Amino acid sequence: MADSRHRTTRRVWLWRWRSNPLRRRDDIVEAWLLLAVCALAVATGAFVGAATALGVERNLNERRAERHPVQAVVTEDAPATVSATAGAGGQVWAGVRWKAADGSLRTGSARVEPGTDGGTTVRVWLDRHGNVVPAPLDSDDAMYQGVALGTATAVGAALTVSCLGWAVHGRAERRRMAQWDTEWARIGPQWGQRTG
Structure with a gap:
């Protein structure tokens, strides 16, 4: 019983591919179109997702290569509590001082743990211009972020x-229904007549 139901369901799904008197040329074209759309959705999603993942990971790795850590001294006591607008993983802003590559002293602001005392040595990250920047993501985090964004764009592209x-498909369906209405209007009245 279940096997015959399965065969019937398969026949219904594949009716456009089987030769039958109700199948029209438009049905065949629509079947190939739907198959092409499915293949294109999968291919586009895979390509866009992979390209996004690789691009994000490459960009984050380049950022990491451009940044380098230095030891800095906190110049003032950092606030003991994090404000609601601070964000950034529960850290607070504090003034810091560090020695540049040319030996000159530089100052700026960096994120530190709440309650860090003035005079404490902390690690800050600098870009190639010597500006304080956020710590870069490590290679594992870059990969995970690339995979997450790649997956999201793959799903979006496929959708x-x-x-x-x-x-x-909807337009083809409306067209087919209009054709059937036209044919029914032509043939329907003949059904009630007796053939002699």
């Missing part, structure tokens, strides 16, 4: 292609 395909 976009699928939605476009579904819109084309």
Whole structure:
């Protein structure tokens, strides 16, 4: 019983591919179009997702290569509590001083743990221009972020292609229904007549 139901379901799904008197040329075109849309959605999603993941990971790795850590001294006591607008993982801003590569002293602001006393040595990150910047992501975090963004863009690209395909399918369905209405208007009245 379940096997015959499965065969019937398969026949219904594949009716456009089987030769039958109700199948039209438009049905065959639509079947190939739907198959092409599915293949295109998968291919587009995979390509866009992989390209995004690699691009994000490469960008984050380049940022990490451009940044370097230095030891800095906190010049003032850091606030003991984090304000609601501070963000950045529960750290607070504090003034810091460090020695540049040319030996000159530089000052700036960096994020430190709340309650850090003035005079404490902390590690800060500098870009190639000597400006204080946030710590870069390590290679594992860069990979995870690349995978997450790549997956999101892959799903978005596949859904976009699928939605476009579904819109084309809907238009084909409306066209087919209009053709059936036209044929029914022509043939329907003849059904009530007796053939002699």
